[in-house]
Amino acid sequence: xxxxxxxxxxxxxxxxxxxxxxxxxxxxxxxxxxxxxxxxxxxxxxxxxxxxxxxxxxxxxxxxxxxxxxxxxxxxxxxxxxxxxxxxxxxxxxxxxxxxxxxxxxxxxxxxxxxxxxxxxxx
Numbered sequence: 001x002x003x004x005x006x007x008x009x010x011x012x013x014x015x016x017x018x019x020x021x022x023x024x025x026x027x028x029x030x031x032x033x034x035x036x037x038x039x040x041x042x043x044x045x046x047x048x049x050x051x052x053x054x055x056x057x058x059x060x061x062x063x064x065x066x067x068x069x070x071x072x073x074x075x076x077x078x079x080x081x082x083x084x085x086x087x088x089x090x091x092x093x094x095x096x097x098x099x100x101x102x103x104x105x106x107x108x109x110x111x112x113x114x115x116x117x118x119x120x121x122x123x
Contacts, residue, residue: 005120010052011045013112017105024101028093044094048086056082079106 018027018041027044028037059078060067066074080102087096096102 002121005117007045007049008120009113009116010049010109011041012116013109014045014048015041016112017108020108023105023108024097025105026095026097040093044086044090047089048082051082051086051089055085076103076106076110079103079110082106083109 014027017023018025028040032040056078059081060075063074063078080099083096083102083106084099087094087102096105
């Protein structure tokens with residue numbers, strides 16, 4: 001059940017990041033239907049979840065000195081890099097336009113994902 005909650009939280013957080021105009025992230029083609037955008041969002045959320053599950057712990061391990069030095073703020077850079085990696089894997093269906101957008105998008109995704117997890121995970 002926890003995996004499903006995390007998947008839903010990632011999908012909602014990615015949708016919020018795509019919806020905000022300040023975060024320059026696009027999902028699908030402009031002429032795509034809403035249902036195809038939802039499917040694309042779910043696929044991108046799955047890719048993003050797998051990247052966070054497999055790659056992020058390795059990157060955090062090797063970045064541990066920087067994480068300690070910056071008191072954890074380097075996590076924002078790691079989140080941005082995971083978002084850019086998701087962009088590279090997803091191809092044309094999901095685009096992050098630059099590192100600044102990835103940094104802001106990573107921040108938005110972290111906050112929204114945390115909030116959705118707090119609401120849905122009622123143990």
